[in-house]
Amino acid sequence: MVLLVFLFSFAGSLAPAPVNAAGSGKTYVIGTDTTFAPFEYQDANGSFVGIDMDLIHAIADNQGFKVQIQSLGFNAALQALQSGNVDGVIAGMSITDERKKVFDFSDSYFEAGPMMGVAANNYTIESYEDLRGQRVAVKAGTEGATFAESIRGKYGFALVTFDDSSQLVDEVKAGGSAALFEDYPVLAYGIQQGNGIKTVTDKEKGGSYGFAVNKGRNPELMQMFNQGLAELKSSGQYDEIIAKYLGSADAASGADIDGEQAAPQANRLELIWQSMPAFMKGLGNTLLYTIVSLVFAFILGLIFGSMKVSHNKVLRGIATVFVDIFRGIPLLILAFFIYFAIPQAFGFKMEIWQASVLTLTLNAGAYVTEIIRGGIQSIDKGQMEAARSLGVPYANTMRKIVLPQAIKVMVPSFINQMVITLKDTSILSIIGLVELAQSGKLVIARTYQTFDVYLTIAVMYLIVITILTKIADRLERRISRG
Template structure:
């Protein structure tokens, strides 16, 4: 029992932190009128990340439009960087107020959201490797070719119309570039200014002479269906911007700002050193998520394991159902349900950090419950019978005899679950948690280096898990000293 007291004290402290301090911090940030804009910050020159005066900032023409809208509304602007194909779910669940991310107002999208007046018209181009520029100089040459596109984008629809094209849909522009550079796709359909930015920063890429007929597409701002008041305010601002053609100036300025970015060294060590503060911040979030996920998972899993071993049928059924559902569904689905589904259905909005912690906790608890069940059942039944014969209650027997031995015996499995959670925590970057994987993606967008930032992240993950496994080995050996006496 003595060994468990530090666990319980730490757990109670973390629970207080999670349910009291974190919500209060969120509330303090929400004072005053605020407009929340969702975008995917890997779409230069419309929205992209840039290190300005040592500070990571999201800039671009769409950001300037968002600033003008917020100013006209007298509201504080908050920008959320979200993968492009998650923007519409975020808007539908009420987590953001509008989407300004070079989005095209298609008929399919209009079924779910309302769009503002168009504010810019862009052209679509074909980008490929420099040596293949002449090979894919016509649209007919792309028939049957593998093409990379951003998932959920208008470019995906354009590529589908190319006869025999084999599509590879990915989340980010940097992923398309990596697919192209590694030879997994032969070409990519991309916005003209976006492709120009990639070519300017990567000598091995080029824009072909192939023209896509009727490919000029409008850009508009998406808002929640039926939000006519906000839509009217947005259209009013856009009308003023159109009078002076300021949107075109925003695009030109953002293009110049993007081109002004110093070309990143291809040396992986230089990238790590120049952007070490990105990775340091990501490590902090990753360790926080993993520690709280396993800590809360430990408590929940132990409770579920005891329910699973209970003599009460309904408790056993609840525990088994809980375990089977969580082990039988992908963590990504669980994350999306908690972050978007609960917000949309019950109007309970967790922050991205809270959603990540909850998802990791309940997912981890399902596996830990089975680990604890095996540990408890592995304790010799004779010890329980001896304790009961001495007059100890069932609860006291569990607390003082069974659970301490069970935890000691399954410590390697608990440590392994911690290591798994550290690696799987990268999934929370999908909803915008600034963990290690999210920061690696940000560095990819800034440096135009598709692979090296990921290799750095992989090395950091390895160091964290390796060190943790060694520390757990030391703890296991210390706890097993008494067993050898």
């Protein structure tokens, strides 16, 4: 357990100290969604753009501070803010009384409102009354979800909740839900992108979007945001940003959203070609995190695997506890605990890459421990006894006699663990790690071309895993012949 404490302390020591001094010229870490177009999304060049992104950068320039954007899901961004891993959140976040108990909000920068959408080829649902007995899709934490919850008893429909706006569209197009409720600018943007959805009702009255910080924290950042927002509105720059993404004033107010479907902007080959740089960057991160995590996992596995075959009961007990804990906790829960819970409990910041490597290392390390234990115990005990009878020290016997034979037995299991860890990196997109799967989600948030993107991602995973498996098989054969 001392080793685990060291690992957590090491991760915390590498993280930059929280920003808490007032004044300009500082860099603030801002969490956002980046799957909530047109407020925040990733363009074809891999840059984060949208109303929220343009606003926060313009306000930072106006007030003389800098921002570092962290791409997270909406719920993950709020948890990162509570844990102190980000200084503020701007993500199309509605200002509510419940949220005011936890966060301090800026002045309103956008007046929103929910709207219902149905599949473009659906001519049976034209009002809320037609939803009776149907299933309706909403995104967690949005005004659309709040509004749908408030009327579902009256109109007798069931709710299903998703994390991304694009998932709502896929759910409705696939026929899983009859309709969706989403904030009207997001719905309008998706229709313009040819997402297969149309509107059949008017926009409902909604609340306001605000920038958030932890309650009682970063008051200077909040003051600069409000002052910068006021100056942007006074100069007309705010209106320019809104018009850039929503067009006319009528479109911005939801008055002239076209209920009919627009044509897609690009064909399939153009989409894949334009998105390939983002995919390749995500693939590079996937391979990097896999390799780094497995190196540390092998070190942990070697240490705890040796402890599990030790004659010392205390060492065996410690190794058993390590394996039981990190093999028993689901990877998703472990990632949440490391990235959100630990920094909040001990008061330090942790970078996403640190949490990701630590999560994968501890999870894979538990399995590697068992691989090494099984490999060592597969070797005839008589060899160890013979070496000891000849006066060879235990360490030398393990290093020169037992382990070289055990490695041949372990190689197939190591290959399998390598493949598992590579695929497990996709789970860490939940805390904002931009690997291959997350790269695909960001592209879908901009284009709504789910089938083409996920097919490309699946083929890329298949190619990489096949190549790595073939290389590992050749290595296994060479070791076996040796």
